[in-house]
Amino acid sequence: MILDSDRVLKACKASGHAEAGKAGTDIVCAAVTVLLRTAVNTLSGRKGIIVQNGAPERGQLWLETVYEPEGKEFLFAIGEFLVIGLMSISQEYPKNCKLTIKNASF
Numbered sequence: 001m002i003l004d005s006d007r008v009l010k011a012c013k014a015s016g017h018a019e020a021g022k023a024g025t026d027i028v029c030a031a032v033t034v035l036l037r038t039a040v041n042t043l044s045g046r047k048g049i050i051v052q053n054g055a056p057e058r059g060q061l062w063l064e065t066v067y068e069p070e071g072k073e074f075l076f077a078i079g080e081f082l083v084i085g086l087m088s089i090s091q092e093y094p095k096n097c098k099l100t101i102k103n104a105s106f
Contacts, residue, residue: 001082004104008072009079011104012036013062028089028096029059035085036061039078049075 002011014032040063043051048071053063067075083101090097 001079001086001100002102002104003079006072006076007079008067008076009065009082011062011064012039012082013060015060028093031089032086032097033061035082035089036063039063039082043075043078046071046074048072 001009001013004010014036040051040053043049043063043065048068050066051063052065053061055061065075083099086097086099090099
């Protein structure tokens with residue numbers, strides 16, 4: 001996950017399978033996927049926010065954002081939602097989910 005200097009979400013990428021269960025029944029993979037898809041769906045079409053995303057293959061999902069001033073607060077909140085949600089998963093399943101947060105370099 002990449003946050004800008006104001007901790008606003010710039011990008012997020014999930015890759016790999018969590019291996020906490022069989023393919024199609026992995027609770028960690030499902031939890032991460034639901035969080036990221038919900039974030040993308042919530043941001044899509046939101047005024048002042050442009051989101052690009054993709055899932056090039058099974059086990060991979062990414063999103064990138066650009067915002068105008070009127071979208072900053074909402075995007076900050078979605079970023080916090082993702083940080084808290086993904087951190088919770090990584091704390092409960094540390095062998096299966098690793099969260100890395102980087103600051104965007106300008």
